Amino acid sequence: MTDAALKSRLTSPLARRLSPYLALFTGMITLACGTSFAKTLFPAVGAEGTSAYRVGISALLLVAVFRPWRFRLTRADMGAIALYGVVLGAMNLSFYMALRTIPLGLAIAIEFMGPLTLALIHSRKPIHFVCIGFAVLGLILLLPLKAGAAALDPVGMGLAAFAGLCWALYIVFGKRLSHLHAGQSVALGMSVAALVILPFGVAHAGAALLNPALLLAGIAVAVFSSALPYSLEMIALRRIPERTFGVVLSAEPAVGALAGLIVLHEHLTGQQWLAIAAIVAASVGAILTTREPTTLAETP
Numbered sequence: 001m002t003d004a005a006l007k008s009r010l011t012s013p014l015a016r017r018l019s020p021y022l023a024l025f026t027g028m029i030t031l032a033c034g035t036s037f038a039k040t041l042f043p044a045v046g047a048e049g050t051s052a053y054r055v056g057i058s059a060l061l062l063v064a065v066f067r068p069w070r071f072r073l074t075r076a077d078m079g080a081i082a083l084y085g086v087v088l089g090a091m092n093l094s095f096y097m098a099l100r101t102i103p104l105g106l107a108i109a110i111e112f113m114g115p116l117t118l119a120l121i122h123s124r125k126p127i128h129f130v131c132i133g134f135a136v137l138g139l140i141l142l143l144p145l146k147a148g149a150a151a152l153d154p155v156g157m158g159l160a161a162f163a164g165l166c167w168a169l170y171i172v173f174g175k176r177l178s179h180l181h182a183g184q185s186v187a188l189g190m191s192v193a194a195l196v197i198l199p200f201g202v203a204h205a206g207a208a209l210l211n212p213a214l215l216l217a218g219i220a221v222a223v224f225s226s227a228l229p230y231s232l233e234m235i236a237l238r239r240i241p242e243r244t245f246g247v248v249l250s251a252e253p254a255v256g257a258l259a260g261l262i263v264l265h266e267h268l269t270g271q272q273w274l275a276i277a278a279i280v281a282a283s284v285g286a287i288l289t290t291r292e293p294t295t296l297a298e299t300p
Contacts, residue, residue: 052201085192
């Protein structure tokens with residue numbers, strides 16, 4: 001294949017349509033694996049310290065790579081970035097705090113109610129409600145409604161629900177930054193999030209955060225659970241409508257369950273596999289029933 005033919009294929013309408021979804025799914029995979037590994041650090045530095053590693057180191061890496069000061073910002077842009085960063089920090093901290101007392105898969109399912117609600121609010125066509133119905137079915141199958149639900153920690157469930165609210169706001173505020181360079185917005189947003197989380201991490205873990213071995217593990221957590229996936233999501237947000245973005249993210253619990261199987265050796269039941277099938281069906285349906293926007297913001 002010649003260089004011209006390869007370039008033509010990569011810039012075809014189909015490639016342009018699928019590329020943001022590829023970025024989004026890649027981000028979900030790295031996020032799930034990074035979160036599974038991050039939970040293993042809780043005994044050493046706690047959920048607060050792990051959150052500080054995740055967001056603080058991510059902010060340093062993103063600022064070093066993208067050098068966001070190179071691009072001009074209006075006062076309105078700075079306000080939007082501040083809101084984006086605050087909800088990003090609150091989402092990370094509350095989700096990790098929830099993981100202290102409730103299982104990872106359940107925490108992801110509860111958290112997802114935020115973007116799922118956002119998807120429902122922005123739905124217009126009947127087929128979109130069918131997709132959301134499949135997502136809801138999958139989430140219901142993942143929740144332990146028949147046994148043990150009464151024993152679940154209410155504080156943990158509340159923290160996961162609050163993380164879901166922050167997730168929905170993250171989508172809304174992130175979309176408002178779609179006119180900015182993706183690297184600039186995510187680097188500045190992560191820096192604001194670090195300012196939100198670091199005081200909690202330092203207060204809980206203290207000098208343990210400076211342990212060299214833990215720092216190396218923290219760098220891995222930061223790269224695979226924050227820096228890389230959030231950068232990919234910002235790229236995806238530039239080309240995917242808010243409703244579709246929320247529905248496609250319905251695959252997050254399924255991806256998390258698979259990461260738990262691989263990283264934490266958590267085996268799945270038949271009902272959980274059925275839930276995964278329903279959630280994937282919702283995601284595929286969302287992709288196939290959404291037209292490419294007529295106006296697209298190109299990455300600088």
